[in-house]
Amino acid sequence: MAETKLRIGALYPDQMNIYADRGNIAVLSNRCKWRNIEVSVTSVGIGEALDSEQFNLIYLGGGQDEDQRRCAADLIENKRAGLVAAAENGSVVVGVCGGYQLFGHWYELGEERIAGVGLLDVETTRSNGPRLIGNVAIATALPGCPDGALLAGFENHGGRTRLLEGAQPLGSVVSGHGNDGSSGNEGCRAGNVIGTYLHGPLLPANSWFADWLIAAALRAGDGLPQLDDDLEERAHVAACRAAGVKPD
Amino acid sequence: MNSLRLALAGFLARTVGFALRIAGSGGTSAPGKLLLALAPAAITQLSTRLARGCAVISATNGKTTTSAIVAEVMRADGATLVHNRAGANMAGGIAATLNDQKGDFGLFELDEFWLPSLVEQLRPRAVLMGNLFRDQLDRYGELDQIVDRWREVARSASGARLVLNADDPLIAGLGADAAEPLYFGLEDADAGSTIPQHAAEQACCTVCGEQFVYTRYFVGHLGHYSCPQGHGARPTPEVSATDIELDGLSGSRFVINLPGASFEARLSLPGLYNVYNAVAAAALAFALGVPSDHIRSGIEASSPAFGRAELLEIDGRDCSIMLIKNPAGTNEVLRTLCADEEPRSLLIALNDQIADGRDISWIWDADFEALAETSGAVICSGVRAVELALRLKYAGVEPARVTIEPDLGQALQRSLASTTGRLVILPTYTAMLEVRELLVSRGAATGSFA
Structure with a gap:
């Protein structure tokens, strides 16, 4: 493989951590350790610049409105350039929930419009309607993965996200609400930049996707060594079932 | 007319509750909901009949246990209680409790989300706000929204003494909006830790937005904190626990300090979080005018609440x-x-x-x-x-x-x-x-x- 160490940059772990985002980082780092792949996790907080060379996987979770506002301003000021460069290099950039919204062009809350970094061609509006809450399963089409491979999780968002023309969703909704509750799309993917509303957290419920992210970050074209994933597979089935979907 | 309607509705709700218990489905909220559908003002009407008034308790963690300790204290003080001890803490549960039980003092633990509307209906003598932690985001929404709702209670709860946790910056900050808040907290520099736990909420100064700095963490984000820019700090609690000794799963021993009195107490509930429940209960009882010897015997008589x-x-x-x-x-x-x-x-x-x-x-x-x-x-x-x-x-x-x-x-x-x-x-x-x-x-x- 082209790279031997997973270098994770965790953005604002003190503020943007509302849906147990820590679980995603724990899954990424343990699955490297168990394969004897070196791994480092570095926090990048408010006021710190993001160096795109330092990381091959950058993660941003979700936060409460007030925290999200503060982080959005800092993201534009101190991290946009680094994020854009990382995306161009083919590094993996993952945004979950609030992180997904901030990777888009903007997030509109009533009169207020919070600017995002524009890594993904999406726009989000806070709806007056109900929050979209519940278990969710989506069918993906990722390079190197079986077509329709399922991601399962839990969603809880007031924002409705719209894909602009030409933008690709991460998956199509099999059960649950997805981006806006009506389009049938969930998340957005542009190369190795990924945004999704799925938490639960995302990666414990979908270890195959954790491995896809690790392999992409390491440019490991041949894939990764197998682990004993009996429990992970059972957990994936349980998360799909919670969403009312029976995986193959 | 109103009281006749209430009496009939109350009778019907009790009958339905009785029938459901016979049928073996205990703990349902149906009778309370029926009562409120037939007599929407039932909570206010029934609670005004409580001769010694009522008090309410809300918190993310510990409200059932704190209520159980307060119940022992009030019993030691000679009260007969109307108390939702099994934890049915939304409108239906409160209505059913008032309808089913007879007593002179109402003690209600309230769901965080329901606190504002139930305070309005119950008009309690005191409101205890214990703590706020991240909990069930799918049901309650984000913590900021609960804090905003509780701030309205602090502003508008006329006639109720507000009893606030000085160690929780999310709660203590509400004191600025209250008439004469009573604070409680831990004053033991050997308890807790100087290192934050993972689940700690990030509490920020409301003036400058900087994160509070801590000299001591007790439970999650509860501790001794101050604004790094000097805008404010934890208020000094009038009711506190000191000299805390934890004894594994079997309980703890500590000193409770009240204005003008202090006493040593033994609690048969484990962990520092239960010391918080005891000092919160002591503060609420003090706000209600209960003498310190009754507070002490109530704390010592407390046994674990349901589960x-x-x-x-x-x-x-x-x-x-x-x-x-x-x-x-x-x-x-x-x-x-x-x-x-x-x-x-x-x-x-x-x-x-x-x-x-x-x-x-x-x-x-x-x-x-x-x-x-x-x-x-x-x-x-x-x-x-x-x-x-x-x-x-x-x-x-x-x-x-x-x-x-x-x-x-x-x-x-x-x-x-x-x-x-x-x-x-x-x-x-x-x-x-x-x-x-x-x-x-x-x-x-x-x-x-x-």
């Missing part, structure tokens, strides 16, 4: 049930458990019903890593047993120690078979109800809603 550190005996073995429901509360339970060196086996049950929180993400925010340092078998049970076992795997708990048995009855049987020492059960809310039913049928526990 909260209950100690039982099953087939000759000691058994503890400790409810888990959110990261901060779970961390305190795990910390208390790991400080106790007695050999034991563990049964953890994770359900995902509405009362548990449909979203099980929170288990990844709780520090199950603490269990990696312990020994003994761990059985994972409940509807989401598999995901719980996965959490333990990534927490570094030796896989050979962990068994998955989703069925709680089977899990209980296997836990009993695999241990000669103490069995500790950590269930989420609906799993706790199920476990208690199982234990009642074995004769190990008494009926839940007696």
Whole structure:
């Protein structure tokens, strides 16, 4: 493989951590350790610049409105350039929930419009309607993965996200609400930049996707060594079932 | 006319409640909802009949236990209670409690979300705001929204004394909007830690937005804090606990300081989080004018509330049930458990019903890593047993120690078979109800809603 160490940059772990985002980082780092792949996790907080060379996987979770506002301003000021460069290099950039919204062009809350970094061609509006809450399963089409491979999780968002023309969703909704509750799309993917509303957290419920992210970050074209994933597979089935979907 | 309507509605609701109990479906909210549908002002009308008035308690963690301690204190003070002790803490539950019980003093734990509207209807003499932690985001929304709703209560609760936790910056900050708040807290520099726990909320100064800095953390983000820019700090509590000595799963000893009095007390509930419940109860009782000797005897007479550190005996073995429901509360339970060196086996049950929180993400925010340092078998049970076992795997708990048995009855049987020492059960809310039913049928526990 082209790279031997997973270098994770965790953005604002003190503020943007509302849906147990820590679980995603724990899954990424343990699955490297168990394969004897070196791994480092570095926090990048408010006021710190993001160096795109330092990381091959950058993660941003979700936060409460007030925290999200503060982080959005800092993201534009101190991290946009680094994020854009990382995306161009083919590094993996993952945004979950609030992180997904901030990777888009903007997030509109009533009169207020919070600017995002524009890594993904999406726009989000806070709806007056109900929050979209519940278990969710989506069918993906990722390079190197079986077509329709399922991601399962839990969603809880007031924002409705719209894909602009030409933008690709991460998956199509099999059960649950997805981006806006009506389009049938969930998340957005542009190369190795990924945004999704799925938490639960995302990666414990979908270890195959954790491995896809690790392999992409390491440019490991041949894939990764197998682990004993009996429990992970059972957990994936349980998360799909919670969403009312029976995986193959 | 109104009182006739209330009497009829009350009679109907009691009849329905009686019929449902005969039919074997206890703990339903149907009678209370029926009462409110027939007599929408029932809560206000019934509560004005309480000769000694009422008091309410809300918090993310500890409201049932704090209420149970206050109940003992008020009994020591000669009150007869109208009390929702089984934790039915939304409008229907409060209405049914008022309709079913007779007494001169009302004591109600209230759901965080329902606090504003129920305070308006109950017009309590005192409102205790205990703490706010992240909890069941799918049901309550984000914490900021609860804080905003509670601020309205602090502003508008005329006639009610506000009793606030000085150690929780989210709560203490509400004091600025209250007429004459009474603060409580811990004043022991040896308790807690100087290192934050993972589940700590990030509390910020309301003036400059900087994060508070702490000299001491007690439970999650509860501690001694101040604004780094000097805008404000934790208020000095009028009611405090000092000289705290924790004694594993069996309880603690501490000194309670009130304005003009202090006394040593022994509490038979474990952990620092229960010291908070005791000092909160002492503060509320003080605000209600209860003398200190009654406060003390109430604290000492307190036994664990329903499913909260209950100690039982099953087939000759000691058994503890400790409810888990959110990261901060779970961390305190795990910390208390790991400080106790007695050999034991563990049964953890994770359900995902509405009362548990449909979203099980929170288990990844709780520090199950603490269990990696312990020994003994761990059985994972409940509807989401598999995901719980996965959490333990990534927490570094030796896989050979962990068994998955989703069925709680089977899990209980296997836990009993695999241990000669103490069995500790950590269930989420609906799993706790199920476990208690199982234990009642074995004769190990008494009926839940007696």
